[in-house]
Amino acid sequence: DIVLTQSPGTLSLSPGERATLSCRASQYVISSYLTWYQQKPGQAPRLLIYGASNRATGIPDRFSGSGSATDFTLTITRLEPEDFAVYYCQHYGSSAMYTFGQGTKLEIK
Amino acid sequence: QVQLQESGPGLVKPSQTLSLTCTVSGGSISSGTYHWSWIRQPAGKGLEWIGRIYTSGSTNYNPSLKSRVTISVDTSKNQFSLKLSSVTAADTAVYYCASSGFYFDFWGQGTLITVSS
Numbered sequence: 398d399i400v401l402t403q404s405p406g407t408l409s410l411s412p413g414e415r416a417t418l419s420c421r422a423s424q425y426v427i428s429s430y431l432t433w434y435q436q437k438p439g440q441a442p443r444l445l446i447y448g449a450s451n452r453a454t455g456i457p458d459r460f461s462g463s464g465s466a467t468d469f470t471l472t473i474t475r476l477e478p479e480d481f482a483v484y485y486c487q488h489y490g491s492s493a494m495y496t497f498g499q500g501t502k503l504e505i506k
Numbered sequence: 507q508v509q510l511q512e513s514g515p516g517l518v519k520p521s522q523t524l525s526l527t528c529t530v531s532g533g534s535i536s537s538g539t540y541h542w543s544w545i546r547q548p549a550g551k552g553l554e555w556i557g558r559i560y561t562s563g564s565t566n567y568n569p570s571l572k573s574r575v576t577i578s579v580d581t582s583k584n585q586f587s588l589k590l591s592s593v594t595a596a597d598t599a600v601y602y603c604a605s606s607g608f609y610f611d612f613w614g615q616g617t618l619i620t621v622s623s
Contacts, residue, residue, distance in 0.1 A: 432609035441602055441613035442553065448608075485553060489608040493566035495543070495555035 401498035409506040416473040420486035430489040510614035524590040528603030540605040548599040
């Protein structure tokens, strides 16, 4: 099974700064099957990016996804106060198996 | 827009069966657009996919839970359900239902299930 490893575990930044979050897969994955979510305390995860680089409906353009093969990145330019949350990557694999990374906590510095 | 709502008892005794229902609104569960999934999250931890069902009744389960999980669908009520047997404290978590394809588009708000005597 594919393992997704997210780094860093915690990222401390200030509003207005740029955030770069990494998701590394243990083996090659199809970009179409790589997704990013944002989760705030007490809330369900929210779909951000699907197909590695496609923003979901209503997601601001300061969020972007990139990458291929085993290395994927979520970038947030010009952090807003509401962007501080936990971010998860997720992969859809063979045999209809869904796998999540362990998450990156983006906190205010 | 599709909306989902979980319901079920908040407390389950060890060794018993956890039962949850997800009610779908804003769309038909029979539309064929989505699979319907269950996901859980222990407090302070990450997300774990439990399994999914299609409108036809076809299911896929996480191998780590497969022996204890049953997911079913009731198209007449626009609902799908989760049963997890032989629960232990390790099954204490927030349980979410969600629409799914390659990813999870729409999520319920989640319901906390505590396993305790």
